[in-house]
Amino acid sequence: MSTLPQLTDALLTLENRVATLTMNRHDLRNALTGSHLIDDIVATAEWVNSCEEVSVLVITGAGSAFSAGGNIRDMAERGGDFAGDPAECAERYRKGIQRIPLALDAVEVPVIAAVNGPAIGAGFDLANMADLRLAADNAKFGETFLNLGIIPGDGGAWFLQRLIGYQKAFELTLTGRVIDANEAKQLGIVMDVVPADQLMDAAMTLARSIAQQPAKATRLTKRLMKMAQRTELRDFLDICACFQGMSHNEPEHLEAVNRMLEALSRKK
Template identity: 80%
Template sequence: MTNLPKLTDARLTLEDRVAVLTLDRHDVRNALTGTHLIDDIIATTEWVNQCQEVSVLVITGAGSAFSAGGNIRDMAERTGDFAGDVAECAERYRRGIQRIPLAMQGVEVPVIAAVNGPAIGAGFDLANMADIRMASDRAKFGETFLNLGIIPGDGGAWFMQRQIGYQRAFELTLTGRVVEAAEAQELGIAMDVVPADELMPATLKLARRMAEQPPKATRLTKRLMKTAQRMELKDFLDLCACFQGMCHNEPEHLEAVNGMLAAMARK
């Protein structure tokens, strides 16, 4: 049995190659600052990359919210992550919440955000760091930093425009408006919207379908999808050729081919 990392404010399970990370600070609507959730997320991403028994990571929230992002009381009181002068504040961001986008960008397996409720500010950005977002009909999304007189300090301006395009991302960021689940699906933020009680079953069905794929080829494919965003075609094709050579020499490739031939023979 794989040893799971010890988390403080989140719960982690692993079943059928699908890891589920549940943010578990409902008392503060799963705020990322002022809790141990940043450390829990980092620990989980590092474990996922090292654990070959994981093929998909699902992230969701306990209670009514996915994540409220930053702790507004700490902002008002200039305490915790928001204390200090300019240099001190900047250093806390680098050593704190900015570790999440770097860690999420480096996750080697597919990541699905199961957005069970409001995903606001940094909570919205966390959802956008996933590869896919499944949303409950109770979900809401808001890039609300400007409403508080601050900027998306955790990389939100980088992620959202890559999801839905510059113009829509600009409008949502500069107005700070909160969108309901249906509009989020129309904008391309959420891939699917389902009733609240169907969110995890629908998400796990998708996750398990991905987890059934050959695990090493799945990780390489995720790397290709990420790398394609920043490489020229010729260089990208060279990388594809190398990765394909690796796949052709993996036992899982032959197992998959023989399984396909067996299935064809039964028809």
């Protein structure tokens, strides 16, 4: 097995090609600032891309919260990530929490957020950076930055409107309204809502079903899905042709074809 990165405030496991990252600062409700979770998430994202044994990454939280986002005590004291004049504070954002969206956007495998409790502010944005989201029935979601007199400084305004459209994202962001898991499902923020004690089973079932697919083709397919959002059709089709040529020449392609032929022969 590949050597796992050394993390400080999170736990990481790898089993059956599924890596699970558990934010483990329940004392801070898994706040991303005022902890080492930013470094841990970025290190995990980089490791996933270099580890061929990983086909899916699941992100969840330990304790009652998924993530409370920013550390409000540090905000009140103008300390930690929130200290300094405007230029210094901006630089801390660039070198701090803004590393998360850049790192997760570059992850080559599917990312599933298993939202086990409140996902508030930057914690909500973190969930929205995943490709797929499942929520426990006690989860809550809120783009609550304006409630604190600040803006979504980690890219939340970019992610949310791409999930649910400009108008609804605007309403949630400008009101700072907190919604429950069922409304999040109705809006299309989460795929499904399950009882809290069944969340990780549901997330792992989904993750394993994806992890069973040919590994290299899975990474290429995710890359195509991301590129399709920003590429003209003619250019996109050229990229598809190149990726398909690569896929046809991978051993996993022939192995998958042979499995399909064997399954068809058994049905005759």
